[in-house]
Amino acid sequence: LVFVVSWFTLRHSFAENPSQTIAFIAQTTGNELWEAAHAGAQKAASRDGFRIYWNAPTRSDDVERQIELIEAAIRREDAGLVVAPTQFLALISPLRLAIARHIPVVVAGTSVPIPPGNGLVFVLNDDKGMGQMAARRVGALLHGSGSVALLGTDPDLNGNWIRSRSFEDTIASEFPAISIKEREPSSPTFEEAAENAEQILLRDSQISAIVSLTSTDSEGALTALRLLHRTGAVPLVGCDQELDLMEGIREGQVDSVIAENSFMIGERAEESIAALLHGRPTSTTVLVPALLITRDNIDRPEIQRILSTDWRGTQ
């Protein structure tokens, strides 16, 4: 008995203090969108004296793996949990479990149907503003009339749904002469997205602009436009940052990309956890405005910061 008690006492003594670790479970890792969030969280954590545990599924649609990672963070009794949901509904139970265990939780990027408050904070991308921004950009490009293909709708993510609704509402109210002629759900790979976009362009030659709501679908649309030699002729307004799209902007093949300020999302998420842990007042919902990236502003520091995959948070 003495041996067992001593062993556990020593293990506990030498274990890393878990209360200083904030788990950040992104949708996936190794891309511009989420490594910028990693950098933002890391920067804030260094300032607040926390350590970030960073991990995510290898695919952004692997809900099962994301739940596993959340459960592991709960088992480790991490000080806080930031989750960028891969699915609107499936994470309700694991997140409620974390809240019940008194682990402060921040839902980052896109929301889940749990009311914020009582240890839960939403740090969300302003998807409504993003949809409006895309609509007004297209409206200006088409001078108020034309046919648009809307690609990349995804009911699994609330943010995407808000984005598409906002886009359609704004088009209907502010540009009634613009019609949305094609709607295409989101594709898991850029190749499939390219194939879908190509078929739409071949099917309907009247399409005067493409709006794509995800980076994968934007990249697919750009590939289709390149293969059909229609870049520039059909302006492309994409969403979410991706370096291949930036090359398209520089070359004039992509009109613009409306990017999530994921660096700021990561930073605000960590700050919210720190505030909850220290009992400081914090907003239950933080909306982070999106950034419009065009050829004119692509080199600005705040744009370049969200295009970097350097996660160390030193910028």
Added chain:
Amino acid sequence: MRLRSTAPSRGGIVAAAALLAVVVFAALVMWPGRSFRLPWNDGFASGDIEGWQAFGGAWSLYQGGIRNNSDERGAKFVTGSAAWSDYAVDADVSLLGDDGDAGIIVRSSDEEEGVDSYSGYYVGLRDSNNSLTIGRADHGWTEYQAVSPRKRLLPSHWYHLHIVAAGCAIAAVASSDTPGDRTWVAMHEPACTRSGRIGLRSYSSGGLWKNIRVTQAGSADLNPLLAQAPPEPASGTLQSEAGFNSLRLNQPSVSSAFTEGLRQAATTPPAQIGQLSSLSAVKPILATIRGSVTLTSPRVYMQDATGGAMIEFLHAPSLKIGDEVQITGEVEPSHFSAVMHQATGHVLWQRSPAPPISVSATQAAVGLYDARFIETEAEVDGVQHTGNGRMVLLLHSGFQHFVAIVDSLANPPLLRDIPPHSTVRVRGVCVVDPEFTGNAAGFAILLRSASDVHVLAGPPWWALRNLVAAGMALPIAALLGFFIYSRADRWRMQAVLDERLHMAREIHDTLAQGYAAIAFQLESAIDRDRYINDPESLKLALQMAERSRGEAHLSIASLRALHYDAPFPELLRHLLAVQIAGGISLTIRSYGNERRLPVEIESNLLRIVQECVANTVRHAKATLVTAELDYSPELLSLMVSDNGKGFDANAAPGAEEGHYGLPGMRERSARIHADFQLTSGDAGTCIIVRVPLPQPRSMAWGYTLSLLRRTLHRFSALRFTAFGRSESLHAKDNSHFDIG
């Protein structure tokens, strides 16, 4: 009494046995199962993959090497010792696909499933931007260098990687079979990770590794590589947009296969795989399907969003799990899925494998998920080797029994070592083919590799393995318990002996000496003819008897006082209150940090004060007695004074005259290394005792021991009482010591 023996004591033998048992048990538990002494070579050529651990991917032995046949991003296969620090790794590496990377991790630790989920350094051949890359992973990737080889990197070509990690510098060279085709990279990290295992890693492309060798290395091995490597770019630049663009190197954004796939899709839209089973089976129908590969061995399966199918190729292309392929062949519909015969086709693109569909065993058993990639949870019944080189995991979930089958080339010991009755989650392609089920179960799951089995929970406590472990652990625990009990018993006995010694000394100093003096006086009072001839001696003997009785009374009072858990001044007050006669007032003052002292000191001080006060009461005619205690960290000063008539200290009678008061006080002071001073005059008498105190650490230890001994003492008294022994070792029971 003999307290110690030169022969080994029973406690010593027990201690040695317990220690040996603990060492044996620890060795059994922690035995690594495989030696990782350097130099170290992989055992792939001989079919040995013991000691390797998979984090994602689909790893199996292949042509004398190890292959990850999956497009998963960041799949890892790790081995070696966490203590390896400065070493060199040599390996032959081949990429399986054309849009990813494959390489070697050094100084790896903290590995998990995930893209960059490990801590260590990675050197990889990346064909997506034609570079040899080096960087640091710490659950996030920091690229230090990416250098383009002179000759373009190609999939399915062998490259030799030589990596040296020494100190905080890592350098590598990659070479192909083309003479002069060598590429160097290097990095230096000031606060580096200095040790860790090695790992194989691929990203999107899958990979093949062989001839892995790890050897000790130092700066002599490192410097030639550092000399060839280009200078490091500024930190973070490779991960910026500019860095990304600099590495783009005019890569085509889409492959020709992809373009061809798009062209074919535009002309002949593929059929949905889920629809194939409903086609007519009367005559072969030619169909084209598109989907991602879910299994490559022992059969090829692919699926799309509507269903799965088995593919029998005419000439099988090189396929990896996750590849998006377009296939044309003859459809053979069956109950729940279809088989494509005489198939031809090609890979359109690579993609990370889709996650499985979670189903229950009963859902899988009804055939709806035939040929699809699923996962389910079950309990392990056992493991079997079959004659055709496969390993079979026997499973059940509720009343549904089924099997999980893995190719013997992909069964690391993990699968063999899963104990029966464990709860596992298995991922693989669900099949209802009797070739695999043997009609003994509704379905079987074909695993991609043994890492598709995740143990969720070990067997319940009553499982044989746990009972055996408990059977081994119990004797060890019993030995340890016996050892501790024997030590405690020894301490208790020592406490009893110490107490007996203490009491013997008290008896010797008081009663024995008193009786001796009485006997002496009586002897001198009685002549040889047995007549009393000296009444004075008789009076003196009577006085001595009275005095001895008083001494005994004081000793008992002192011994009892020491058992109270009260501050020393309080003990003093308690003790002197009964000693001081009416008409004398007592004042006790205390200065400094008041605290309990070792029993030896307290006991002697009490006896000195008792003697002093007794003299005051008897001789001084005083009205006031003052005791002052001054505590300092190193010293306790005790001063006892009265306002009595005093006496000539120099002319005071000594022990030789039968007066033991003053000599006794001096003797007790000497016993505790104290300085004793006595002054007496018309204003009264004063004694000062200065006792050096033990330092806090030794005092704490002494106090702890004292407390322990007191506790054991009480425990032993209780125990003796409980067992009906007549011996009692402390003064709480007045009936044994009441001599008044």
